Amino acid sequence: MVFYGRTTTYRRQSGAGMRFLYCPECGNLRPRGWFFFTKRCEVCGNEMVKFNVPMTKITPFYYASLTITFVVLALYLLNYEIPYETGTLILLIALTMVLAFADYTKSHYIAKEMMRKKKEEAKKLQQES
Numbered sequence: 342m343v344f345y346g347r348t349t350t351y352r353r354q355s356g357a358g359m360r361f362l363y364c365p366e367c368g369n370l371r372p373r374g375w376f377f378f379t380k381r382c383e384v385c386g387n388e389m390v391k392f393n394v395p396m397t398k399i400t401p402f403y404y405a406s407l408t409i410t411f412v413v414l415a416l417y418l419l420n421y422e423i424p425y426e427t428g429t430l431i432l433l434i435a436l437t438m439v440l441a442f443a444d445y446t447k448s449h450y451i452a453k454e455m456m457r458k459k460k461e462e463a464k465k466l467q468q469e470s
């Protein structure tokens with residue numbers, strides 16, 4: 342139930358990008374979802390830093406795809422007269438999964454870059470002082 346977790350996370354931060362947790366001790370990076378109960382790093386046990394990644398270009402498409410899929414699925418389950426075939430529904434679900442994966446991969450990449458820059462800045466400050 343990856344989608345359920347993703348949707349819950351998104352709703353909580355009201356439409357912003359994905360939320361990540363970062364461990365400054367060992368560099369462990371992971372998304373923050375409902376399935377992670379603690380803010381402790383599972384590698385070294387330190388308190389992790391929470392930060393937001395800006396929305397990617399894929400996010401709106403993912404939302405749109407998810408909404409359409411849910412509507413079609415609801416109509417399908419309610420046995421309304423729908424102009425779609427089962428194949429369309431399966432295609433929509435597949436598209437949503439691909440978009441969710443692409444969005445997550447992109448967000449994770451951005452998060453990694455953000456942390457790399459932060460580290461470099463911290464290093465520079467240490468060298469200056």
Ligand SMILES: [Zn+2]
Binds near residue numbers: 385
């Ligand atoms: Zn750690």
